[in-house]
Amino acid sequence: EPEVTQTPSHQVTQMGQEVILRCVPISNHLYFYWYRQILGQKVEFLVSFYNNEISEKSEIFDDQFSVERPDGSNFTLKIRSTKLEDSAMYFCAGRPRVINSPLHFGNGTRLTVT
């Protein structure tokens, strides 16, 4: 069964550094998402992406965050200047065109900011 692939599985970075988290969605998916889960807290929506543009974003997704799908394959989340509070598990998800299709999530990237 096709899977959503995320790399790296664990990223450690120093405060203030830029990080890029990568995702390879399932090939027939058209809608893409980033979620995050801070340790011990709920999974939170960050951003949705369709037709090469952001369709919706949460209050968390401020100017420090950006997403892109540069080559029609990879879907990336960039954090320009990481803060300690950005430490979390970041999940990429996707779904095909049908609205009532379940979201398929990747295994996540654990980001640790020191």
Next chain:
Amino acid sequence: KQEVTQIPAALSVPEGENLVLNCSFTDSAIYNLQWFRQDPGKGLTSLLLIQSSQREQTSGRLNASLDKSSGRSTLYIAASQPGDSATYLCAVLPNAGGTSYGKLTFGQGTILTVHP
């Protein structure tokens, strides 16, 4: 603002028991509700999706029900096995229109332990 709550926070049962996990949500204007399984350090695996017009969905030993008007869903697991041990999350999709249809609001999860 939609709030999703799951009860209990943790549950420990012996193998073979039938069990029920509960999920409640404050805004009944939902498009669908999904139940996910999360293993430690892993991603979310979709178990069942119930559309707002449906009352229940079944997959193997799992049965999910939805009462939209009262803002409740239950996940019933029959004949539990140690391999069912995981965190179970419910999430609702708002019926708010727009193009994303992916802004799920999650509950905090129920940690299930099934011991042999």
